[in-house]
Amino acid sequence: MRADADNQLKERIRALARAHGFDSCHFSRPVVDAKFVARFREWLAGNYQGEMHWMAEDSRVARRMNPASMLEGVGTVLSLAMRYSPPAYSLAVAEAARSRGVIAAYAHGDDYHDVMKKRLKRLARALDETLGRHDQRVYVDTAPVLEHALAESSGLGWQGKHSLSIQRGTGSWFLLGEIFTTAGIEPDAPAPNHCGTCVACMDICPTRAIVAPYIVDARRCISYLTIEHRGVIPRELRPLIGNRVFGCDDCQLVCPWNRHAKRPEPDLLHPRGENVLPPLASLLALDEATFRQRFRKSPVRRTGRAGLVRNACIAAGNSGDLRLLEALAPLLEDDSALVRLHAAWAVGRLGRRAVEGMAEEAGEGNAADRALALLEACGKRETDDKALEEISLSIDYIRRI
């Protein structure tokens, strides 16, 4: 009898969650399984959090390990998934579009933090009627919550070796949110792990960021480097970033569990065509006003204009497309030293590409001369030490015998 009542309650809540735009809703106790505690400790011990220093702060680590500390008297965590559209292109197509930038699929439309938080809050209000007297809090990504651990414990999906959650039948193209409630609801059974012997995500990772199953070194991960990392991107990683300008979907694109993933109808993030493989020239041309206008309500705002243009410079340098030299030229005089530095790197790469192609194409000699002239001119004006060093390295790189 009790089990029937529990199931009915959970079904009512799941129906409410669906009505509020969530594709699945599962229940767990506010406890992080020991295996996830060990993974998180190993991650911190490796310093894999990069500049996300807050991740290693004692108080935040303690809260991550103990979800019960997030809300007094919490009895249940609801893990909720909201699906988004997988990329409409394959990995091969994305890589071949070298004069275009790749934006991670979740960022093709509106910022999920805003969309999901609004929906979680509405769902939480609706739960008040179903659960009666209870306290609750909603979380999306930014709070110290080990969301993939809770999702696995709740049966929503298992944590894949790339560290993201995967659902059988749906794949990994979804985002997670949580509602913590003081109500006691019967937990679901944990999700079994179906990665098996597969290591496709580890093998495909362009920067070898998945250093061990379930452990991603953020300092090498393109998602972190292109979004969270604020400064200069390490030189040795730039060629590996390819044409990814905001995030990276590679480990999800090769995952066999995503083979049959479908586009949700409707996609609540409203993906926009202009964010699907945008021409690099259009990104290099962004000024503050056009950046703000183009990426209004988009998660791409997070990088700021300088961060996105920095990423586009790297992609341009990797493109081999000599026509982008002229789009890079004004950026050598940009207000941001970060942009000037990465533009100098890109001009050096294209200049070298022109030198190497000279035997085949007469016009490429002109491009090499143009790249050198651009770098020499900006070297005379540059005042930032790091940018000056990059200019000098780029000139040497083009002239290398």
Ligand code: SF4
């Ligand atoms: S997002 Fe890209 S860089 Fe990061 S782990 Fe996955 S494949 Fe590697």
Ligand code: SF4
């Ligand atoms: S690619 Fe393979 S190992 Fe990686 S998450 Fe998917 S199933 Fe797991």
